[in-house]
Amino acid sequence: MSAEAKVIDMAYKIQQAEDGNRGLHYEENLLWEKEYSDEPGVDLPEPAGLASRTGVEVRGEIGLPNVSEPQVLRHFVRMSTWNYSIDHGFFPLGSCTMKHNPRLNEKMARLPGHAHIHPAQPESTVQGALKLMYELQSWLSEMTGLPGVCLTPAAGAHGELAGMMTIARAHEQKGNTHKKVVLIPDSAHGTNPATAVMCGFKVRNVPTGDTGCVTVEAFKEALYAESEDAAEVAGMMVTNPNTCGLFEKDIVEIADLLHKAGGYFYCDGANFNALVGKVRPGDFGVDVMHINLHKTFSTPHGGGGPGSGPICTSAELAPYVPVPTVVKKGDSYALEWEEDRPETFGRLKGFQGQFGMFVRALAYMMSHGADGLRQVSEDAVLGANYVLSQLKDDYHAPYAANGPCMHEALLTDKKQKEAGVTTLDIAKALTEYGFHPMTVYFPLVLPGTMLIEPTETESKDSIDRFITVMKGFAADIKAGDTEKFHAFPLSTPRRRLDEVKAARNPVLRWA
Amino acid sequence: MAEIKYTDDHECIKIEGDVAWVGITKYAQEALGDLVYVELPEVGREVKKGEDFAVVESVKTAAEVYSPVDGEVVEANDNMADDMELITQPVSEQGWIAKIKMSDPSQLDGLMDEAKYNEYTESLD
Numbered sequence: 270m271s272a273e274a275k276v277i278d279m280a281y282k283i284q285q286a287e288d289g290n291r292g293l294h295y296e297e298n299l300l301w302e303k304e305y306s307d308e309p310g311v312d313l314p315e316p317a318g319l320a321s322r323t324g325v326e327v328r329g330e331i332g333l334p335n336v337s338e339p340q341v342l343r344h345f346v347r348m349s350t351w352n353y354s355i356d357h358g359f360f361p362l363g364s365c366t367m368k369h370n371p372r373l374n375e376k377m378a379r380l381p382g383h384a385h386i387h388p389a390q391p392e393s394t395v396q397g398a399l400k401l402m403y404e405l406q407s408w409l410s411e412m413t414g415l416p417g418v419c420l421t422p423a424a425g426a427h428g429e430l431a432g433m434m435t436i437a438r439a440h441e442q443k444g445n446t447h448k449k450v451v452l453i454p455d456s457a458h459g460t461n462p463a464t465a466v467m468c469g470f471k472v473r474n475v476p477t478g479d480t481g482c483v484t485v486e487a488f489k490e491a492l493y494a495e496s497e498d499a500a501e502v503a504g505m506m507v508t509n510p511n512t513c514g515l516f517e518k519d520i521v522e523i524a525d526l527l528h529k530a531g532g533y534f535y536c537d538g539a540n541f542n543a544l545v546g547k548v549r550p551g552d553f554g555v556d557v558m559h560i561n562l563h564k565t566f567s568t569p570h571g572g573g574g575p576g577s578g579p580i581c582t583s584a585e586l587a588p589y590v591p592v593p594t595v596v597k598k599g600d601s602y603a604l605e606w607e608e609d610r611p612e613t614f615g616r617l618k619g620f621q622g623q624f625g626m627f628v629r630a631l632a633y634m635m636s637h638g639a640d641g642l643r644q645v646s647e648d649a650v651l652g653a654n655y656v657l658s659q660l661k662d663d664y665h666a667p668y669a670a671n672g673p674c675m676h677e678a679l680l681t682d683k684k685q686k687e688a689g690v691t692t693l694d695i696a697k698a699l700t701e702y703g704f705h706p707m708t709v710y711f712p713l714v715l716p717g718t719m720l721i722e723p724t725e726t727e728s729k730d731s732i733d734r735f736i737t738v739m740k741g742f743a744a745d746i747k748a749g750d751t752e753k754f755h756a757f758p759l760s761t762p763r764r765r766l767d768e769v770k771a772a773r774n775p776v777l778r779w780a
Numbered sequence: 781m782a783e784i785k786y787t788d789d790h791e792c793i794k795i796e797g798d799v800a801w802v803g804i805t806k807y808a809q810e811a812l813g814d815l816v817y818v819e820l821p822e823v824g825r826e827v828k829k830g831e832d833f834a835v836v837e838s839v840k841t842a843a844e845v846y847s848p849v850d851g852e853v854v855e856a857n858d859n860m861a862d863d864m865e866l867i868t869q870p871v872s873e874q875g876w877i878a879k880i881k882m883s884d885p886s887q888l889d890g891l892m893d894e895a896k897y898n899e900y901t902e903s904l905d
Contacts, residue, residue, distance in 0.1 A: 459842075710840040716811055768839040772816035773864055 294762060297347040300334045310337040351762045353705050359731050361656075361699075361707040363677065363722025364542055364564045364649075371567060373636055374629035383628045388620035392603055398624065399602035403595045405631045409560060409581050412642070413541075414551025417587025419594050420579045421622040424570075425539055426460045428559025428578025429506075431591055431617055433468040435557055435582060436504050436533045438589040438614035448503035448531065452491050454483050456513055456712045458537060461506040470503055477714050481513035481668040481679070488523045492530060499530035508537035509553070510544070512712040514653065514677030514720065515668060524554025533557065533586065541565045542725075543650055543676035546643030550581075557582040562623075566630035577626035588612040593621060645725045649676040652723035652732060659736045663743035667715055676724075682717035685746045692717040694754040695742055697765060701758040702738045784871060785888055786897035789846050793888065794872040800849055800880045800888070803871035804836065807901045813838040815864050820856035821878050827851060829887055834877050836867070845877060849887045855879040 289296035321327050336344070354360075355367040378384065386395050406418040422428040433451075440448045451465040454475045462472045475491040478484045492499045505527055509517045517523070524534050536550050536558035542565040544550070550558055562577040563570035570576045582590055592613050593604035604621065607613060637645060650673075657678035661669040665683035668674070682692040696706035696719075708720035723732050746754065758764060785793045790808035794801040809815060817837040827833045832844035833853065856878045860866045869875035882888075892900060 710813075713841055769814040769816060772837075772839055 293350070295347040295350065296762070297344060297351075300336065300341075300344055309335045310341070353700075358703060358705070359723070359727060359735050360705045361721045361723060361735060362705055363708070363720075364724050365539070365708065365722070367570065368564070368567060368724040369726040370569045370629075371633060371636070374567065374632045377632040378625050378628045383625070386624075388624070393601075396602055399595050399604070401631055402621065402624075402627055403597055403602050405579075405627050405634075406595060408631065408634050409579060412545055412549065413538075413555070413558060413560070413581040414549030415555065415558070415581035416584050417582035417590055418579060419582075419590040419592075420577075420627060421591055421593070421616075421618045422559065422578040422580060423618055423623060424574075424576035425559060425561045425564070425578045426464065427576075427617070428561070428580050429460055429464045429535075429537065430467065431578075432535045432557040432559050432580050432582075433464050433470070433504075433506070434591070434614050434617075435580065435586055435589045436535060437468045437470070438612070439533065439586055440503055442589065442612055445503070445531065447501055450495075450501045451503055452488070452505040452527075452532075454507060454511070456481070456511050456714045457506060457508060458512060458539060461508075461537060465506060473502075475505075477511075477513070480671055481515045481714070482511065482517050483507070483519065483523065485519045485522050485526075488519075489526065492526060499532070502527070502530050502532045504533040504535055504556075506535045506537060508539060509550070510540045510675035510677075512540075512720070513668060513679050513714065514540075514674040514722075515671075516543075516675055520553045528554065538581075539564065540676065543646055545646045546639060547646050551583065555583075557586050562626050562630040567633045568626040568629040575623050575626065577623040577630070579622070589614055591615060591617040595621075646676075648725035649722075650674075652676075652725065652727055653678045653721065655729075655732060656721050656723055656736060660739055660743075663740050664719070677720050677722040679712075679715075680719045680721065681715055682719065685743070686717060688746050688749070688751050690746045690751050690754045692719055694757065695719065695739075698742055698754055698757040699738070700761060704735060704738065784894060785848075785891040786894070786900075787846070787848050787891055788900065791845060791848055792871045793848055793891065794876070795885070795888065798882050798885055799854065800851070800882055800885075801871055801876040801878075802845070802848065802880060803867065803875040803877055804845060805897070805901075806868075808843070809868065812836065812843055813840045815867050818857075818860050818864065818867070818877060820858070820861060821853045823853055823856055825853045827853060827880060833880075836877075847880060848891065849880060849882045850884055851880040851882040853878050854881045 316327050319327050355369060360367060382397060386398055392399065402420055406420060409418050410416055419431065422431045449471055450473050451470040452473050452475050453461050453465065454477055456477045465472050473491055473494065475483055476487055478487055492502060495501060507517060507520070509520055511517055527534055533556040534554050536555040538558040538560045541560055545565060557580055559578045559580045562568045562579065563574065568577060580590060588610060589612055592606050592610055592615065595602055596605050607615065634642065653676050654673045657666060657669055657674055660666070660680060664680040666680050668679060682690070682695065685691070685695065692709050696709050699706045710718060711720060712718055785795065786805060790805045792803050792805045815836050815838050819835040821833040825833070827847040827850070829847060829850050831847050833847045834845040836843055836845060857866070857876055859874065860877065866874040
């Protein structure tokens with residue numbers, strides 16, 4: 270060993286022996302595992318002359334970690350350096366988790382008139398804020414082709430709940446107590462059946478065809494499974510584009526059949542970011558849909574949130590949506606509550622919803638304009654199709670032969686699995702190569718799925734680097750170089766976590 | 781060795797008198813990944829053929845388990861709730877999720893035997 274190598278080796282050993290820190294990698298234990306008993310953050314005086322009147326000790330250990338302010342700061346800052354975010358690099362998991370949040374939105378949200386108002390202020394003092402909400406309602410209505418808008422739901426699944434409660438309320442008001450079944454394709458987000466059941470409906474499954482879409486035949490079979498007129502069917506929940514990244518081509522015919530049976534069409538708007546400015550969901554038969562402002566309209570979420578999931582409805586369902594909504598009366602704006610909207614199912618959330626998100630979403634819409642929003646959809650779809658076209662020969666692309674995809678490209682591990690490498694291994698390998706993994710094992714309609722959404726803001730250069738790495742994996746696996754795929758990641762602060770043990774024996778409490 | 785029957789939804793069934801022991805096949809377990817949780821049915825619950833009576837959950841996904849017959853749940857495998865490894869055992873040992881007292885055992889007549897089921901799963905891959 271050379272002298273230099275000896276020094277390096279020694280330094281390395283010291284670091285390993287001490288605390289595992291190396292270079293810019295900092296080790297960090299759980300706060301509860303720190304034993305700073307001699308370093309309390311705050312010194313409180315002994316309580317003198319206080320007698321307990323409740324029988325409980327006046328002063329005793331309550332089991333909180335004993336840490337000082339700088340220790341707390343270091344703890345969280347160190348933990349944050351283990352994170353991977355959209356501001357670090359390419360995030361093929363896509364808008365479901367995070368897409369770029371334009372900083373102009375943040376600037377608008379921080380204006381004192383937006384940031385410092387209180388939801389309990391008299392309406393006359395917040396006319397600007399109400400006007401902003403009214404404008405947002407108008408933009409959403411215009412883009413969806415649906416006249417009724419309620420901004421209050423606090424997230425996508427909350428919007429789903431609001432949408433399905435609206436449908437339930439409409440049936441209740443019309444006396445349709447026999448309508449108890451909701452049709453849901455097997456490619457749906459898991460929240461769809463959960464929401465339907467929470468609203469008291471029974472779920473009937475619609476199988477997805479070989480094309481990845483719901484066919485008219487399969488839909489008819491499900492619709493009329495129990496009666497000739499489907500009288501028991503209250504509605505359906507369909508995501509369009511669906512979770513395979515495909516536009517449901519027969520949706521107009523399917524919606525017509527449903528409407529003839531007296532059912533309402535709830536559209537899961539999670540993937541609306543592929544349609545904005547191109548298609549109005551109201552035109553393909555949607556009665557109510559939710560919109561993820563934090564997905565389609567770039568407001569922060571996934572830890573930076575909160576989310577925001579307004580719903581848009583047809584004129585028929587508009588009276589039933591939750592209160593409040595904003596209305597324009599002459600030159601002023603007002604909130605409408607139960608007394609103005611007697612058919613509403615009530616209130617779903619405190620106050621008016623996530624106002625800070627409304628500001629950001631409207632800033633995004635107004636800064637892009639109608640043509641810009643259309644281009645956002647086009648670029649999102651273009652990016653996904655570029656990925657699909659480049660990787661469809663290296664990975665199994667189940668629907669690529671049927672034509673282009675929407676904003677997400679679907680691959681599976683079918684080819685790699687023969688060599689013993691699975692979708693999970695590929696996801697872990699991506700981590701090693703400095704990318705966040707794509708969505709894995711969803712949708713559930715096929716085994717080992719990988720759903721890739723580059724989003725509209727990724728440059729060609731950035732997508733190309735991802736494609737090069739993915740192609741490299743496929744080539745290595747094909748050549749039999751598979752061992753490393755079971756070992757990845759190697760360079761992350763933690764290697765592979767034992768997910769099974771974590772789920773089977775979670776430690777939820779520090780004992 | 782007791783004869784095991786199989787559904788095309790990947791349940792496996794051991795028949796003992798008029799009681800069906802229902803579990804899920806190895807093929808299903810491999811497709812789902814390591815199972816971490818089972819939601820057991822309540823004893824005494826009436827189930828219909830094709831109705832979901834239990835849910836199994838892996839780190840990747842969750843799946844319903846369907847009843848192969850009409851009947852009444854007479855026992856749920858409480859041990860499995862504490863030790864999910866049990867699901868990897870044969871259905872005739874500790875691998876059953878629930879025991880269902882059948883109201884019409886002839887509903888099982890159309891189910892596959894092991895050889896047929898193996899052929900079926902090969903056709904799926």
